[in-house]
Amino acid sequence: MAIITISRGLKSGGEALARELEKRLGYKCMSREVISSCARKYNIMEEDLYQKLTEAPSLWHRMTKEHSRYLIYVKCALIEAARQDKIIYHGYAGPLYLDGIEHVLKVRLEAPLDLRIQNMVDDTGLSREEAAAALLKVDEERRRWVKFLYGKDWYDPALYDFIANLGNISLDTAGEMIEMLANSEEFATTTRSVNRLNDLLLESEVLAAITADDRIWDQNIKVAAQKGAVTIRGMVKSRKLRNLIVETAESVKGVTRCNTHISLASDQLRGGIFGHD
Amino acid sequence: MRIICVSRGSKTHGKDFAEALAAKLGYHCLSREELFEEAVKRRIPIGKLETAIVMRRDTSEALSIELEHYKALATSLLCERALENNIVYHGRDGHLLLPGVGHILKIRVVLDLESRINLVSQSLNLTRNKAKQYIENVEDDRRSWVRKFYNVDWDVFTLYDMVLNLSQMSVQNAALAVCSMAQLPEFQPTPSATAALRDLLLASRCRLRLSEDEKARRLNVKVRASEGIVHVTYPHGAVKGLENITTLIGGVEGVREVVCTAAETNILWIQEAFEPEGPSYGSVMEIAASWGAAVELVKFTPGDSEEVASPVPAEAESEEPSGWRETGIIDDEDRTYQDETSDIARLYARLISDGKAGRKRTLQGSQKTLLNSIDRATSYRLIILDGIFLTKGTSTRKRLVTEWSNALSDSLKVPVLTIDQIVSKYHFGPKQTVQMIACAALAGLSLYTVFHFDDQILAFLSRPELKWRLVSMVAITAFVPFFAQVYGTVTSSVLKLFKFD
Numbered sequence: 001m002a003i004i005t006i007s008r009g010l011k012s013g014g015e016a017l018a019r020e021l022e023k024r025l026g027y028k029c030m031s032r033e034v035i036s037s038c039a040r041k042y043n044i045m046e047e048d049l050y051q052k053l054t055e056a057p058s059l060w061h062r063m064t065k066e067h068s069r070y071l072i073y074v075k076c077a078l079i080e081a082a083r084q085d086k087i088i089y090h091g092y093a094g095p096l097y098l099d100g101i102e103h104v105l106k107v108r109l110e111a112p113l114d115l116r117i118q119n120m121v122d123d124t125g126l127s128r129e130e131a132a133a134a135l136l137k138v139d140e141e142r143r144r145w146v147k148f149l150y151g152k153d154w155y156d157p158a159l160y161d162f163i164a165n166l167g168n169i170s171l172d173t174a175g176e177m178i179e180m181l182a183n184s185e186e187f188a189t190t191t192r193s194v195n196r197l198n199d200l201l202l203e204s205e206v207l208a209a210i211t212a213d214d215r216i217w218d219q220n221i222k223v224a225a226q227k228g229a230v231t232i233r234g235m236v237k238s239r240k241l242r243n244l245i246v247e248t249a250e251s252v253k254g255v256t257r258c259n260t261h262i263s264l265a266s267d268q269l270r271g272g273i274f275g276h277d
Numbered sequence: 278m279r280i281i282c283v284s285r286g287s288k289t290h291g292k293d294f295a296e297a298l299a300a301k302l303g304y305h306c307l308s309r310e311e312l313f314e315e316a317v318k319r320r321i322p323i324g325k326l327e328t329a330i331v332m333r334r335d336t337s338e339a340l341s342i343e344l345e346h347y348k349a350l351a352t353s354l355l356c357e358r359a360l361e362n363n364i365v366y367h368g369r370d371g372h373l374l375l376p377g378v379g380h381i382l383k384i385r386v387v388l389d390l391e392s393r394i395n396l397v398s399q400s401l402n403l404t405r406n407k408a409k410q411y412i413e414n415v416e417d418d419r420r421s422w423v424r425k426f427y428n429v430d431w432d433v434f435t436l437y438d439m440v441l442n443l444s445q446m447s448v449q450n451a452a453l454a455v456c457s458m459a460q461l462p463e464f465q466p467t468p469s470a471t472a473a474l475r476d477l478l479l480a481s482r483c484r485l486r487l488s489e490d491e492k493a494r495r496l497n498v499k500v501r502a503s504e505g506i507v508h509v510t511y512p513h514g515a516v517k518g519l520e521n522i523t524t525l526i527g528g529v530e531g532v533r534e535v536v537c538t539a540a541e542t543n544i545l546w547i548q549e550a551f552e553p554e555g556p557s558y559g560s561v562m563e564i565a566a567s568w569g570a571a572v573e574l575v576k577f578t579p580g581d582s583e584e585v586a587s588p589v590p591a592e593a594e595s596e597e598p599s600g601w602r603e604t605g606i607i608d609d610e611d612r613t614y615q616d617e618t619s620d621i622a623r624l625y626a627r628l629i630s631d632g633k634a635g636r637k638r639t640l641q642g643s644q645k646t647l648l649n650s651i652d653r654a655t656s657y658r659l660i661i662l663d664g665i666f667l668t669k670g671t672s673t674r675k676r677l678v679t680e681w682s683n684a685l686s687d688s689l690k691v692p693v694l695t696i697d698q699i700v701s702k703y704h705f706g707p708k709q710t711v712q713m714i715a716c717a718a719l720a721g722l723s724l725y726t727v728f729h730f731d732d733q734i735l736a737f738l739s740r741p742e743l744k745w746r747l748v749s750m751v752a753i754t755a756f757v758p759f760f761a762q763v764y765g766t767v768t769s770s771v772l773k774l775f776k777f778d
Contacts, residue, residue, distance in 0.1 A: 102445065110434045114684040128683060155434075158389045163440035167645075168383070173461055177439065180454040186446050 002187040003082050003101070004178065005094030008109035010138045011119040013166050017109060018090040020175040025182060030081055031091040038077030049074065053092050054141075069211045071149065076208050079201040085189055095159055096150050101200065102193040105182050108160040109174070112167035161187075199225040206230055206249045216244050221262065223249070228256035235263045278466045278474065279304070279363040281382045281459060282371030284431075287415040288396040290443045291386040295367035297452035302365070302459060307358055309368025312351045319488075321347050327422070342497055348426065348654075349484035349500075356478035360471075369419045372436055373427040376652040377473040379645075382464045384455065385437040389444040427654050469640070473650070475531075476502045483507050483526045493521055499655075500526075503636040505533035510540045510571050510635070536634050540571035542658040543635055545651070545691075547575045549665040553623040557696045561661065564703050565633045567776050568658055572628055573635030575650070576621045579665055579677075580641050644681055648688055660685055660693040705773045713770035720763045723756075 221234030285291020
């Protein structure tokens, strides 16, 4: 039993592979459903959410409150969906949001540009040149998006467990290989990996709660969770903000204890000026 | 003769994976290190080559020749082993060593950076930062090596069939998963793959034969083979030592004929049916002569079925392939060679007599078969794709030729043209003469009008009324592109006439 995420460039056959795996493994296929459930849960327009997730933020709008909030919401929704187990997720950011979960098999599809152009031409009726330009633009957008938000290279093979080249191997062959890997002991769901998934969900929910608060959404903090105990690290401007963050974290369902390692910027400043004389 | 090539970086468990895979499948395991040892035995300065490539120095001609010797040695060893047994080869360039052999399962093995840093730190007793630096340096060296040798990027993942990340998978389980992949039909040897392997073996043996001769060793030649015919290309002006080539290569087992051509580059001409006496030959020869290029012929019959359609059973692998017509290279009965009166044979004979012969091959299959058959390390200046899909209607044929041209051009980064496009782009015939004279007359007339009636034109352009200003604007907007087109045609015709590309 595993969770399979499929990443690919536009028109590389990702959905077809997901359907093939659904048939082989009996897992549930998910993509846009995650965004829909997220939009319902947090009462957001689905299109807005989709746009925030697909378009790299411009230089001017880099990480507005709305942007970072939406991304955290999607992360929560995806982890929530992943808790069902036996799912194939072929939407955005799968390998990035589920990083570090042992029973997640991260698959990437590579297809030659020519094949992708042909798929695009067949599906949209664009000319070859227009299709090629559109594909290259989307690829560049995604690369920038991943680099900006996660500091990772979209094309780094170490981000994935298995990369299949559909230019050389058939969909059926790729499906067979993925089926074998998904059934191997390395990707089996264990108590440890489920606990890690629950911790990841709690971390995301705490971050979502903090981001939702206009007073503290932009504070530079990191959240880690382990079996209900949440640890918050970082630096904030004032004691008041620190207390607010702790209160918000403690109000999240499932948080049993909150450890804070938040320093105050004013203390740091004092230490910097007077600490070394 | 099943072949699996594992490309690996430093400290990625790639060696362990390849060995585990070979053990599970019962294949022979061959590593790049073994090829290096053999190269050292044969006096190929492999260390010098590595240093020159790693230091990004421009390799001298002598070193480039040694690079060819190493490549020939590696290819011959790999082909010999592959023809005798099923093999797993592991090294940085496994996926590129046997161009044109279609059934190879090409795997790249990677590991996450943190695990690699830990492995390097432990094995070389380095700090974390130094271990990271070490890995980055080694990766850069490998990229340079692959770029220099094969003219491609090591990190382009479309060159592999699959990439396995061993960060979470155990070597044994990953090998087990690949074991069943290796049994799939698309990775079974086909007659065309066997023939391609034999051609590579013959060419590399001939190149090595030259390297054993004191005089011929220093010759900067490229050797390729097809159906027992060995093609040697050498730069124009390199005459010294060439006289022995035919004798030396003629003595290698399996050589039927040796064809030597002076050429700096190659033109690949792909067609379903050639017309040896047709006008296309003259058009191609004209550019081949002006570029100093050898012309390689591929008679290609497109087919819907992949060449993997009927794999060769394991027990029949060592036997001579039969029924070639069905699955790959179309060849004649009893493995004799093509009919001397066939279109490609007659065209090839003309090329030999004109001193422009490259290889000739006959292939059948899909677009992938064609792409796989082209050696990326060979320098092609132009690909001619014309007269294929002859059984299709005109519009379908046109569309398919365009699609295949785009695919070839995207993949090989070489211009792909039809004969008609070549004629219009490179040739200067009666039609172009008339066009040039007409455009020159128009350009001359335009210039004469502008300079002779300059006062009237200026007066017309400077009329203050809005209506006339608009008319002058339209006139200028129409005249400028017209003149640019006419003048451009004249200059491009003149350049064509004097053969400036």
